[in-house]
Amino acid sequence: MSAPSFTPRVFSGIQPSGGLTLGNYLGALKRFVDMQDQGTHETVYCMVDLHAITTWQDPEDLRRNTRELCAGFIASGIDPERSILFNQSQVPEHAQLGWIFNCVARMGWMGRMTQWKDKAGKNAENASLGLFGYPALMAADILIYHATHVPVGEDQKQHLELTRDIAAKFNHDYKTDFFPITEPVIEGAATRVMSLRDGSKKMSKSDPSDASRINMTDDADAIAKKIRKAKTDPEPLPDSVEGLGDRPEARNLVNIYAALTDQTVEQVMTEVAGQQFGQFKPRLAEVAVAKLAPIGSEMARLMNDPAEIDRILARGSERAREITAPILARTYEIVGMVK
Ligand code: TRP
Numbered sequence: 001m002s003a004p005s006f007t008p009r010v011f012s013g014i015q016p017s018g019g020l021t022l023g024n025y026l027g028a029l030k031r032f033v034d035m036q037d038q039g040t041h042e043t044v045y046c047m048v049d050l051h052a053i054t055t056w057q058d059p060e061d062l063r064r065n066t067r068e069l070c071a072g073f074i075a076s077g078i079d080p081e082r083s084i085l086f087n088q089s090q091v092p093e094h095a096q097l098g099w100i101f102n103c104v105a106r107m108g109w110m111g112r113m114t115q116w117k118d119k120a121g122k123n124a125e126n127a128s129l130g131l132f133g134y135p136a137l138m139a140a141d142i143l144i145y146h147a148t149h150v151p152v153g154e155d156q157k158q159h160l161e162l163t164r165d166i167a168a169k170f171n172h173d174y175k176t177d178f179f180p181i182t183e184p185v186i187e188g189a190a191t192r193v194m195s196l197r198d199g200s201k202k203m204s205k206s207d208p209s210d211a212s213r214i215n216m217t218d219d220a221d222a223i224a225k226k227i228r229k230a231k232t233d234p235e236p237l238p239d240s241v242e243g244l245g246d247r248p249e250a251r252n253l254v255n256i257y258a259a260l261t262d263q264t265v266e267q268v269m270t271e272v273a274g275q276q277f278g279q280f281k282p283r284l285a286e287v288a289v290a291k292l293a294p295i296g297s298e299m300a301r302l303m304n305d306p307a308e309i310d311r312i313l314a315r316g317s318e319r320a321r322e323i324t325a326p327i328l329a330r331t332y333e334i335v336g337m338v339k
Pocket residue numbers: 011012013014015048051137138141142150151152156159
């Protein structure tokens with residue numbers, strides 16, 4: 001049997017569960033924009049509000065964070081005409097296919113997910129059932145579009161492998177080749193942006209120290225100050241990538257610089273070899289302010305008109321459903337649901 005060919009289509013999602021950081025921008029948004037601008041794939045981007053509520057979200061916060069995330073997508077360069085941009089809950093086929101996949105995925109697969117183990121911790125008894133099933137809904141997000149490529153950070157790799165396992169088991173159990181085996185796209189210098197205070201921890205919106213992260217809503221002064229104060233070691237920068245090996249803080253700043261200037265880390269090393277941080281940090285701050293400050297102010301401008309944001313999301317979910325409705329209908333048919 002020859003494999004069916006699928007339309008080249010990119011899908012990815014971000015949880016509206018807090019403010020956006022430089023980590024979200026470099027690890028996700030900027031790469032989403034690049035894929036949109038390449039024009040070789042359809043691009044579908046989603047605010048995964050159903051995923052967000054797998055841990056408690058105050059309803060007002062969730063509403064504000066969803067709109068702010070939408071503003072962040074647009075301010076970063078996502079064009080809601082060229083890409084499909086929407087929030088997950090408004091396209092019911094995500095949850096509907098998610099249910100089917102709850103019945104395909106195995107408890108053992110879910111129990112092995114490191115994100116589940118980290119998030120549920122010792123208190124798994126008290127975690128929501130939704131948190132346990134999170135990866136099955138994520139598989140549905142992707143496969144309800146027959147997406148062929150999914151840009152994500154390093155930490156989502158295991159979930160994408162599970163997505164492939166779910167597609168393969170569905171295809172096998174129902175003797176079909178309906179779902180594609182999706183390719184993860186994990187590349188670039190900054191698929192993992194680390195804390196500015198501790199190079200061994202991921203930059204996170206939930207870190208108690210605001211100095212550990214750059215928020216996309218920080219103004220130019222705040223951005224420059226956080227970079228100036230970022231933790232480093234006393235050595236000058238090395239002349240090769242290998243020289244960054246056991247220097248997590250130095251490596252993080254170089255990665256950020258590479259991603260912001262669209263260079264490889266190797267290219268950056270030839271530029272910065274031998275520099276002291278006193279020289280490198282102001283240069284990094286300059287580049288970061290030039291890129292990020294305009295995005296922050298555009299986000300603030302968009303947030304002044306929430307009705308316009310809601311219209312953009314509503315239009316996006318209408319366009320999304322043109323793809324998802326027929327794929328769900330066909331899935332139901334394959335599974336044996338009588339219509
Ligand atoms: N789990 C992803 C994260 O936390 C978010 C997400 C949900 C996602 N559904 C997705 C990412 C589908 C890619 C594709 O980053």
